[in-house]
Amino acid sequence: MxxxxxxxxxxxxxxxxxxxxxxxxxxxxxxxxTCNLHLAKAEIRATAPNAPVTGGYLHIQNNSKKAQRLVSVQADFAQHTELHEMKHEEGIMKMAPLEKGIEIPAGATVQLKPGGLHIMFMKLTAQLKPTQMHKVKLVFDNCGEMRADFMVVTKPASGHSHKHNH
Amino acid sequence: MKKIVVIGVIFAAVLAGAYSLSEFIARQIYPQSASSQFQLGSPFSLVAHTGKTITEQAFEGTPSAVFFGFTHCPEVCPTTMNDLTLLRDRLRVAGGDLNIFFITVDPERDTVAALKDYIPYFGGGITGITGTPDAVHELARKWGVFWQKNNVTEQGYNIDHTATVFLLDKNGQFKGTIDFHESEEIAYKKLERLADLDKQS
Incomplete structure (x- = not known):
């Protein structure tokens, strides 16, 4: 040297x-x-008449080189929304609000699906019926707002996939 | 003579000590099962979603699937109700039957009126059960059901709760459970056995 x-x-x-x-x-x-966020399989669970809450699900693919964070969600049919994580521990269903939102690491896909991460629509102002489409605003920390069409379904896809994205 | 009494007392004391020690160890190693520790099927008097009084007699005559939930539950409750009605329909085609019960763990918000909207949405043959908080919680405790309010904000609250489905035979006797993550086939086999359909084939 x-x-x-x-x-x-x-x-x-x-x-x-x-x-x-x-x-x-x-x-x-x-x-x-160029945010390079791809949204897919956006679904909301259909509700009983006057049901106060429901869950929303989607896959968020982050094709950018930077992590993105879903920080909030807004919809016309819900007066309040939160991001939650559900955990099934020893027979007990537990739900925890995610105050920091949901991070989508660079290059990764995060699935919001039954039994795990989900959007919690609260104080619903209308009954959600199968096949209806609803526009939902998703707010990301870096990307700003994105709009997605969510379909109302009786049984949202559980997202059982043989691929494991970590 | 005195000596014999003293020895007898000491022996009895040692025996009692050994017995309680063995009981203690046994409890550590073998926690008591749901059926023996809890009083499933014990008498109660609550209110059905129809407004009528309902008692433990509702569990007699037809096998029952009993689920504890609440109407502000976004996912596991509607999913379980839908899954149970689909399984019940399959069972009926095969010649069996099942009554489905939804007992609220949130009697403060789940009034008869709230359940009247909620229960029929999942189809016929489902009975919603509510009542005074004390009476409902007493029943939940007897069944060994866990519930706890969490995320209490001005927007309301959520309830962490046992998501197990309890299975009772046509005599109202506890026979087993279906866990949230069990496959449809395993759940169906359990219901088939509950309806005595497995013995006919």
């Missing part, structure tokens, strides 16, 4: 520093312009 001259060192340092400062700015602009 030879010694690196002082000027060479300085050039490398300056270059490195400017790249270090410039690159994050560049990538954040790029991801803001």
């Amino acid at each position: 030879g010694f690196v001259s002082d000027t060479k060192m300085r050039v490398i340092a300056v270059l490195g520093l400017s790249f270090g400062l410039f690159l994050p700015a560049l990538t954040s602009i790029a991801s803001a312009q």
Whole structure:
């Protein structure tokens, strides 16, 4: 290993520093312009008359190089919505609100499906009947708002997949 | 003579100590099963979603599937109700039958009026059960059902609860359970056995 001259060192340092400062700015602009989030299988569980709550499900595929976080959801038919995670432990069904939202890591697909992550639509203002379509607004921390058409179904797909995305 | 009495007392004390120790160890190793620890099928008097009084006699004559839930439950309750009615319909085609009961763990919000809207949505042959909070909770306790309010906010609350389906035979006797994650086929086999259909083939 030879010694690196002082000027060479300085050039490398300056270059490195400017790249270090410039690159994050560049990538954040790029991801803001093209979010590369793909939404699929958006479904809401049909409800009984005057039922106060229901669950919403979808697959969110993040094709970008940056993690995205679903932070909130809004729908015309619900006065309040939350993001929840359901856990089945020793025969007991437990539900926990996710105050930080749901993260979709870069390059990953997160499935909101029965028995796990879901959108909890609360204080419903209308009965949700099978085959109805409803527009739902999804808010992501970096991408901002996206709208998706959710179909009302009696039995949402449980998303039993043989692929395991971790 | 005195000596014999003293020895007898000591022996009895040792015996009692050994017995309670063995009981203690046995309890650690073999927790009591649901059927012996809890009083499933014990008498009660509550209100059905129709407004009529309902007692433990409702569990007699036809096998029963009993589920504890609440109407503010977004997923496991409607899913279980739908699954049970589909299984019941299959069972009827095969010559069996099943009564389905939905007992609320949320009697404060699940009034008779709320259940009247909710229960018929899942089809006929389902009975919703509510009552005063004390009476409903006493029944849940007897059945060994867990329930706990959580996520209490100004928007309301959720209830963590036992999602097991209890199976009673046509005499109202506890025979087993169906777990939330069990496959449809395993659940159906259990109901077939409950309806004595397995003995006919």
